[in-house]
Amino acid sequence: MRVATNIGQTKVILLINSGSTHNFINANLVKQLALLVSPMNKLKVIVANGAILVAGGIFRAVQWKVESIQFHTDFYVLPFKECDLVLGRSYNRYWKSSLTFLKNQNDYLHLDYKIIKFL
Known part of the structure; x- marks a missing residue:
């Protein structure tokens, strides 16, 4: 799933x-x-x-935003072409926020109590 962010x-x-x-x-x-x-092994x-x-x-505490929701996340730097950021399973380990799909609405997700439309 792809989402526009800043x-x-x-x-x-x-x-x-x-x-x-x-x-x-x-x-x-x-x-x-x-x-x-930051350098790393x-x-x-x-x-x-x-x-x-x-x-x-590793780029620590990246500030990024989806609509009005602000996040701070560590990202490992990789040479890939498909997108700008990849948010993996570690997301759910570090935040208590929800990341769930809305039933029967595959092009939306529920992120921190706000509905976000997919690209």
Whole structure:
């Protein structure tokens, strides 16, 4: 599922992926926005097509927003092309907020008590 979001004034596409164990930010977006990335030990990630990518650091406490809802999330930096951010299963571990699908409305989700439309 893809959702439009913002990092500062920059519009980005967030992929909500329950199959992903971590949160990721696109390496090109990190360069474009000149974001400060913290070094880390190598994290090897196997992506959907079976390729192995290596995280190039971690961007801590990324402030992003969906409509009026503000979030702060750590994202590992990866070189991928499909979207700007990937929100994985770790989302539910760190927030007590809900992330559920509305019955019979596959193009909407309920995020922190607010209904968000998918792209």
